[in-house]
Amino acid sequence: MSAVARIDTATAVLPLPAPLHLGAMTVTRREYSAVQVTADDGTTGIAYCLSREAPMTEIVERLVAPHALGAETDDPAAAWERMLRGSAIVGRVGLVRRAIGLVDIALWDIAARQQGAPLWKLLGTGDAPRAAMLVAAYPSPDRTPRAVADEVLRQAAGWSQVKISRIPDPAYMRELLAILNAELPSTTGLVVDVGFGWPDADTALAEITQWGEPRLAWLEDPLLPEDAAGVARIRQGSGLPVAVGDEVTDPAVLQALVEVGGVEALRLDVVAIGGITPARELIAWAAERGLPVSGHVYPEVTAHLGIQVETFARGVNPYDPAPSFITEGPRFDGTITPLATPGLGFGLDPAVFRFGKD
Known part of the structure; x- marks a missing residue:
């Protein structure tokens, strides 16, 4: 029997070559937080996330790690419950749940490594290539x-699928969407990410009418996800498929979107939702209702869950520098294929993430 002996954290800040504008947000750099969990037999597991400028490593260290230490590594779900209950007084959603998600993912990595198996095998999702969406332009x-x-x-x-972000200029969007609808391969769907950029359904519908008649695989995150009724109004009023869920930490928020009837797909952030343990439950819940689930970033982890994976272009790109510190990992070629390497199957560059060091 093995138990969690140590949890180390690290942060890396990588600049972007130009600011990104998404909804009401402007991003000038990418800050990443990472954890390395070590079992008493020496096995390690890792996870990383976009911090979004929140003090993620401090939250892990102060609010989550004390409840994970000593947990048995062959039962990540039990460890997850222990972390959630131990930190319940300060937050069962939000940043604390993200911090739990980081540790949970690392614990699943350990559990699979200790069995000498890839994580997808433990999860029973198989190794078939996953459908993939490329974040192509801002x-x-x-x-x-x-x-x-x-x-x-x-x-x-x-x-x-390929994804672009919305720019709040209807004439610009009309021209851009017309070009892409005319010239994209017929087998490639187009996604427009609004990034919660509209305040309400009326504003959204007024702008969408100025886009002409775009063909979209879906319109992503038009409103804050808590506004399930507003999302449903956009779906009904525009006739466009809608997907919502990026950065959501509360499964009930995603379930409400489905129950109100405004989405064609759920977006799932495996870190934000609290890790692989609750992600599995939500994916099963959606499958019972015939609803597809699409992962939000972290393709190296999401590839093991058996759902659609989202990725940026591998190598150097102006939007996401994560590939510069990811070592190994799945194959990307229009689809994403998880490998047979034990655990998650990827590493973090030690020159970027210096665990346990000042």
């Missing part, structure tokens, strides 16, 4: 719709 006023469309089209071949 439009900006300093680039023409033609230039942004060309960026998307250069990358689109082989991907089942």
